[in-house]
Amino acid sequence: MKFELANAIALLTRTPATLSALLRDLPDPWLMQNEGPETWSPYDVIGHLIHGEETDWIPRAKIILEHGEARPFEPFDRIAMFEQSKGKTISELLDTFAQLRAENLRELQSMNLTPETLEKRGMHPELGTVTLSQLLATWVVHDLGHIRQVVRVMAKQYGAEVGPWKAYLAILGRD
Amino acid sequence: MKFELANAIALLTRTPATLSALLRDLPDPWLMQNEGPETWSPYDVIGHLIHGEETDWIPRAKIILEHGEARPFEPFDRIAMFEQSKGKTISELLDTFAQLRAENLRELQSMNLTPETLEKRGMHPELGTVTLSQLLATWVVHDLGHIRQVVRVMAKQYGAEVGPWKAYLAILGRD
Numbered sequence: 001m002k003f004e005l006a007n008a009i010a011l012l013t014r015t016p017a018t019l020s021a022l023l024r025d026l027p028d029p030w031l032m033q034n035e036g037p038e039t040w041s042p043y044d045v046i047g048h049l050i051h052g053e054e055t056d057w058i059p060r061a062k063i064i065l066e067h068g069e070a071r072p073f074e075p076f077d078r079i080a081m082f083e084q085s086k087g088k089t090i091s092e093l094l095d096t097f098a099q100l101r102a103e104n105l106r107e108l109q110s111m112n113l114t115p116e117t118l119e120k121r122g123m124h125p126e127l128g129t130v131t132l133s134q135l136l137a138t139w140v141v142h143d144l145g146h147i148r149q150v151v152r153v154m155a156k157q158y159g160a161e162v163g164p165w166k167a168y169l170a171i172l173g174r175d
Numbered sequence: 176m177k178f179e180l181a182n183a184i185a186l187l188t189r190t191p192a193t194l195s196a197l198l199r200d201l202p203d204p205w206l207m208q209n210e211g212p213e214t215w216s217p218y219d220v221i222g223h224l225i226h227g228e229e230t231d232w233i234p235r236a237k238i239i240l241e242h243g244e245a246r247p248f249e250p251f252d253r254i255a256m257f258e259q260s261k262g263k264t265i266s267e268l269l270d271t272f273a274q275l276r277a278e279n280l281r282e283l284q285s286m287n288l289t290p291e292t293l294e295k296r297g298m299h300p301e302l303g304t305v306t307l308s309q310l311l312a313t314w315v316v317h318d319l320g321h322i323r324q325v326v327r328v329m330a331k332q333y334g335a336e337v338g339p340w341k342a343y344l345a346i347l348g349r350d
Contacts, residue, residue: 001204001208001332001333001336002336003333003336006202007202007204007205010201010202010205011201011205011329014196014197014201017196018193018196018197020196021189021192021193021195021196022189022193022322026185026186026189027181027182027185029176029182030182030185030186033176124339124340127339127340127342127343128339129339130338130339130340131338133336134336134337134338134339134340135340137333137336137337137338137340138337138338138340138344140330140333141330141333141337141340141344141346141347142344144326144327144329144330144346145326145330145344145345145346147197147322147323147326148323148326148327148330148346151319151320151322151323152319152323154186154319155315155316155319155320155323157176158176158178158312158315158316161176161177161178161308161309161312162309162312162313162316163305163306163309163312163313164299164302164303164304164305164309165299165302165305165309165310165312165313165316167302168302168313169313169316169317169320170320171316171319171320171323172316
């Protein structure tokens with residue numbers, strides 16, 4: 001499937017409502033447990049997505065459009081949310097994520113990107129040369145990856161409770 | 176995390192809205208592509224979940240409550256949906272799933288299950304003795320596993336489009 005801006009936006013638009021439908025008002029044991037040391041709970045993941053909205057996707061798109069490969073992206077802080085989320089409820093985090101995502105998609109639309117500008121290049125500090133369309137495709141896949149992480153973390157809480165059915169449930173397996 | 180009926184129901188209640196938020200009105204390329212031969216598209220998954228509501232979870236719970244281990248469950252047809260979904264839109268499938276899930280959760284509530292009845296045993300045709308609470312925990316994990324499958328299938332459509340970022344995106348990896 002080739003990258004098309006409208007298809008990417010269709011998915012990016014749906015992520016906040018998807019996570020809200022899944023997580024809002026869910027009992028705390030589902031929200032706060034993780035997969036062990038140095039892993040994230042569903043609550044942590046929403047904080048991470050918020051931080052991405054603030055510092056990663058649109059800021060990097062702007063760097064590409066304004067500076068091209070001349071200015072590498074700022075490295076992304078993958079654990080900033082542990083401080084930023086402190087004291088917030090899951091509903092507050094979900095609302096913040098939805099609001100920031102909506103603002104960022106408005107900003108993306110206002111860029112009036114064309115097939116030509118989507119091929120503009122930027123400089124990732126570790127990965128080297130990347131294009132704007134690759135950045136936007138990554139934004140989509142990053143969303144999907146964290147939805148996957150959230151459901152995997154929750155499923156694992158029932159790893160023992162399913163009894164013999166564990167053999168049939170790939171989500172309880174190796175990753 | 177120990178099985179508790181209220182926590183299980185909290186998740187089972189949210190699955191239809193979660194999948195609706197993610198998939199309804201999404202452009203067809205996201206909905207209809209799969210991971211290759213003998214794999215399922217997001218569209219196929221919703222049909223599979225519908226078939227589970229019709230023939231798997233509550234019918235098996237009833238068999239446990241009425242017959243215990245004396246009557247093995249009917250084997251579940253994992254690919255019945257390829258016929259049953261034919262000609263239906265994704266919105267129709269999502270609506271059907273939501274309606275059946277709501278009915279089944281009403282039926283579950285009406286069983287007035289206690290910690291004792293949750294330990295009642297049934298006979299799985301392949302796995303042998305299982306308990307009612309294991310069946311219900313499996314229902315939850317089965318939901319989560321198919322949400323995970325849906326997002327993985329969609330993410331893979333952008334496997335090439337993310338360029339060098341592929342190295343950072345576990346969802347594009349081995350499973």
